[in-house]
Amino acid sequence: MGLTAQSVSRFFSFRKKKQKDWAFPEELCRRFTLAEISAATQCFDQTLCIGKSAFGTVYKGRIKVDGDEDRKDVAIQRISGGSERRMREFRAEVQLLCQLRHPNLISLIGFCQENGERITVYDYMPNGVKHAVIHRDVKCFNVLLDQNLVPKLSSFGLSKMGPPALSNALIKMNSNLTGTFGYVDPEYLDSGNVTEKSDVYSFGVVLLEVLCAKSILILSNERPGSGAIFPDLIDPFLKGKVAPDCLKKFMNITVRCLRRTGAERPTMGEVQVELECALELQESADAVKQLKELGTSASTSLAPPLPAYDMEDYTYENISFSEINETFCILVRFI
Structure with missing residues (x-):
């Protein structure tokens, strides 16, 4: 009985830890540490704030990407609220955008989930589109313009991913x-x-x-x-x-x-x-x-x-x- 109870305890302890850590394949998306994010935003300095919404605050930051020695400009979104719904939306956006590259989609280069923080890091990296996506929140506020006035669709927390290839269906x-x-x-x-x-x-x-x-x-x-x-x-x-x-x-x-x-x-x-x-x-x-x-x-x-x-x-x-x-x-x- 004691061994059974111990085994059950270990199972649920392992499962809880796994859910909390949310292991994510590094080859799909860069996982930044909170220390890296804090340094990039100068501890979330309000002078670097470039936008706010119901989902959180966006900061302009500089961070090293893919082992580069030089830091590059990125947009860092610090998601507000600790509800289970916000957590689902955060994970949905990360899982979706890490698989998408398109000239008119804002591109995700990494994320951070540490000490209760949920943060996404964006850059503009055009390539191709692999999946049909239903955005569910298309509006002017979510269409951003880069330095060349090229529009980028953002905010994919409510999005749904369709099949791997577009079809007439x-x-x-x-x-x-x-x-x-x-x-x-x-x-x-x-x-x-x-x-x-x-x-x-x-x-x-x-x-x-x-x-x-x-x-x-x-x-x-x-x-x-x-x-x-x-x-x-x-x-x-x-x-x-x-x-x-x-x-x-x-x-x-x-x-x-x-x-x-x-x-x-x-x-x-x-x-x-x-x-x-x-x-x-x-x-x-x-x-x-x-x-x-x-x-x-x-x-x-x-x-x-x-x-x-x-x-x-x-x-x-x-x-x-x-x-x-x-x-x-x-x-x-x-x-």
Whole structure:
């Protein structure tokens, strides 16, 4: 009996220790010590704080990576709260990002779990994408810009990983409702099933915010009933500078992303292609306008192009804004 009790005690002691330490393969992700993190952030000096959110505080730090003698700039997130839910989100983000490399995903280079601290260390290391990922919290706040203004999607604590390879099959999984108010897919709210199309909806909200240069919560207070409708809602900095064909294409993508059901929405691959098409339409229209305003032809012009702000504004008399206004009305009704 004594031996049995001792064996059981050892088993649970070993199991508890293993869960606490959370052994993680070093080849997948660098595990930093708390001493290294503390040195990199000068003991979490507030002057190095570069951002705060509900998940924690982000510091700019300098740390040695992969045995390099020189220290490099990194973003270090110190996750707040000690709940079991935060622990799950922390581990989910580490396990997910250590397997992903993509030019538009913020790249994880390491983490620290020591003395009750949960810390993630990020860098920008583009490569390829191995898994389909459902982010579940796409919003402007989580899209960061590097020194070259290249966008990086961050905050993967709520993310779900799909199968190892993308396929035509729609990933669908039951999930506890989570996300940010105003960005959450209404179909997800109704069914509890999160899909790749849930992120498409959230990205549609981001596109709307980009067009208007206002958050969705501010836009929800500028309802059509108060006189605020498109084209008046377009960012004044963009209004007149976006070519009509480009604007129509951009609005069409936005409206399609914000359809009420996932089946009606495009895939993110389709959204990318459509956005690239919108950019081509803008560049083509600008080139034609520049040639006209310089009074030359495409075959003989050697003059430098005019800056966009020196060109005459585009007009939108022949554009119908009814569809995006209708979509906007439906969207803000649920906020």
